[in-house]
Amino acid sequence: xxxxxxxxxxxxxxxxxxxxxxxxxxxxxxxxxxxxxxxxxxxxxxxxxxxxxxxxxxxxxxxxxxxxxxxxxxxxxxxxxxxxxxxxxxxxxxxxxxxxxxxxxxxxxxxxxxxxxxxxxxxxxxxxxxxxxxxxxxxxxxxxxxxxxxxxxxxxxxxxxxxxxxxxxxxxxxxxxxxxxxxxxxxxxxxxxxxxxxxxxxxxxxxxxxxxxxxxxxxxxxxxxxxxxxxxxxxxxxxxxxxxxxxxxxx
Numbered sequence: 332x333x334x335x336x337x338x339x340x341x342x343x344x345x346x347x348x349x350x351x352x353x354x355x356x357x358x359x360x361x362x363x364x365x366x367x368x369x370x371x372x373x374x375x376x377x378x379x380x381x382x383x384x385x386x387x388x389x390x391x392x393x394x395x396x397x398x399x400x401x402x403x404x405x406x407x408x409x410x411x412x413x414x415x416x417x418x419x420x421x422x423x424x425x426x427x428x429x430x431x432x433x434x435x436x437x438x439x440x441x442x443x444x445x446x447x448x449x450x451x452x453x454x455x456x457x458x459x460x461x462x463x464x465x466x467x468x469x470x471x472x473x474x475x476x477x478x479x480x481x482x483x484x485x486x487x488x489x490x491x492x493x494x495x496x497x498x499x500x501x502x503x504x505x506x507x508x509x510x511x512x513x514x515x516x517x518x519x520x521x522x523x524x525x526x527x528x529x530x531x532x533x534x535x536x537x538x539x540x541x542x543x544x545x546x547x548x549x550x551x552x553x554x555x556x557x558x559x560x561x562x563x564x565x566x567x568x569x570x571x572x573x574x575x576x577x578x579x580x581x582x
Contacts, residue, residue: 337364360530369386398498
């Protein structure tokens with residue numbers, strides 16, 4: 332994520348929506364005092380284009396920090412006055428992307444015991460309490476996924492917080508962002524964004540694109556799995572007008 336005091340914008344960063352490409356493109360224009368969370372390193376076989384990590388001033392922040400915590404950290408004045416934006420993607424397509432990413436680069440999750448040890452050293456780190464809750468939830472409910480899990484197992488074990496909804500709506504259901512890039516029109520919408528925030532436009536780098544290939548997401552779904560995702564992502568599907576049979580992304 333990025334909080335740019337230079338350009339007065341806040342980039343709220345969901346998962347598996349080409350967020351790294353947008354962050355890398357914007358970060359090189361940011362000021363010395365701006366907050367930029369670290370990105371994953373360039374990985375041969377995953378990324379098309381090489382890139383640099385411009386992370387700085389991110390103590391207390393992390394990549395996919397929820398908007399409510401961002402607001403608390405930056406203060407109400409900056410939250411209200413800065414231009415806020417995010418990225419949205421057809422949820423059925425996003426889940427398939429996340430499935431293949433899990434196979435290619437599975438996330439190493441910390442156990443409740445490991446997080447508790449970190450909290451003993453830093454008990455005022457509020458964000459770690461949320462991580463502890465979800466670690467306990469995964470452990471108790473058997474939600475930890477092996478990278479070799481089949482797609483049906485992956486979908487059925489998705490945690491309840493898989494949805495990116497919190498990056499688009501507040502707890503009352505009101506939209507958060509001043510602008511939302513659609514993944515399906517990524518470069519076109521990114522160009523519009525650059526005009527709005529005063530950043531020079533350049534075509535986005537191709538990052539994290541080699542984990543899946545060109546496979547059509549619809550091939551992996553049964554009617555049951557399709558309906559399950561429809562319920563998990565109901566809010567953003569309705570608001571952004573997505574359907575299961577939407578055209579494939581243009582990127």
